[in-house]
Amino acid sequence: MPSDLTIFYSFFQPEFPGPPVGRIRISSVATPGSKEDLSLLTVFSPDHSLRDAKTELSGGELVKPYECPARVEYVLEQIRLVGLGDVVPPNAYGLDPVLRVHDPQYIEFLRSCWSQWTAKGNKGEAIPSVLPSRGMRQRVPQNINGKIGYYAMAVETAITDGTWPAVQASSNVALTAQALISQGEPAAFALCRPPGHHATRDQFGGYCFVNNIAVCAQAFLDQGAERVAVLDVDFHHGNGTQSIFYERPDVMFLSLHGDPLHSFPYFLGFANEKGAGSGAGFNHNYPLAPGTAYDIWGDALQDACRKIEAFAPDVLAVSLGVDTFEGDPISFFRLTGDDFKRYGTLLASLKLPTLFVMEGGYAVKEIGVNTVNVLTGFSSK
Ligand code: SP5
Ligand code: ZN
Secondary structure (H helix, E strand, C coil): CCCCHHHHHHHHCCCCCCCCCCCCCHHHCCCCCCCCCCCCEEECCHHHHHCCCCCEEECCEEECCCCCCHHHHHHHHHHHHHCCCCEECCCCCCCHHHHCCCCHHHHHHHHHHHHHHHHCCCCCCECCCCCCCCCCCCCCCCCHHHHHHHCECCCCECECCCHHHHHHHHHHHHHHHHHHHHCCCCEEEECCCCCCCCCECCEEECCECCCHHHHHHHHHHHCCCCCEEEEECCCCCCHHHHHHHCCCCCEEEEEEEECCCCCCCCCCCCCCCCCCHHHCCCEEEEEECCCCCHHHHHHHHHHHHHHHHHHCCCEEEEEECCCCECCCCCCCCCECHHHHHHHHHHHHCCCCCEEEEECCCCCHHHHHHHHHHHHHHHHCC
16 A cells, blocks of 8 residues: 555545645556556446346347346456456445436436336336437426436337346446545446446436446545546447536546447537537547557547546546457447557556446457456556
8 A cells, every 4th residue: 555545535535534635646646557556446246137128129129138237247257367356345325426417307217217117007128119309399208108218318228127226236336436546546447237328417328327437527526536537438439428527627528439420329429529618628539430440549549648648637537348349249349359458558557546437348258358458458567
């Protein structure tokens, strides 16, 4: 443990008994790769398995969901195989930190959707059939079939029994990893599912319900950080995270993703989305073409890293999706297993306290190796 840990701790925890401290430069804490710190803590809850939908609307069929419980079990197995570090359970944080970035009525909808859906006599899993599209009124209907459309940004994602408790476990996992960093850990990994980065303030979809990384970014700010950088390396644009922070200068959002002209979520993630109001200049999108490999992808990441350095955040939060892999079944980038290690090392060179939050990745057998490659690339010199 670094001797100056308490300084960092008191920065994030105003109630910490000790002399008041001002803004502490992050260089005063242990940096990734330093001698004291070769291991990286993972937070994990088995309650993720409560999210086990039977159906996803894909290509006009109801298929077995790509976002399935086995995903994180493969990651956990690989973490143990390589000895990445301890795996710890989450604490319960309640809804307060979630409600800092989400609409209370939306959260109440997530909680009660399944019981309302079944009470109406619906036989299958809860999927919207009508959305408030162009020209229609944006108001919350009373009927659950309308309500679920109002709160959806995409319709592939079914809500099921068990979804809400799993979503709560997922955000508790993320918040526990966030708290570890607030308390002085140089890095931590939230091995959570369901993922979060497509969830907006009041919409689910893209397999996401609560935006875990946005909840964590806001928690860092609420605990005393002045600036947080959110870097989204999932294959898909993090539309939810972008929209939550779009008009704010205290969270810089940067995303590398499949060009929305060709890829989900199709309607956000273009290069000219730069932020608005006091957030102007704090949003950076890198839409990349089908077939993009590490030569192009790595250059985009270098560029994003330069922008992060100029922003000088207190902390870096990474939306870690490994659906950029060449073998991913629903994506079109061509990163190899070794590329994940290379960019993990590149992220460590930023020398920032770093929170990794699991997002996508659907080549299930390879998801463990690819995810842990990022983390070992980050942790070892
Ligand atoms: C968190 C995350 O990575 N969410 C991704 C959501 C993608 N949703 C749309 C997927 C469309 C899948 N259709 C694939 C057809 C393959 N033949
Ligand atoms: Zn994705």
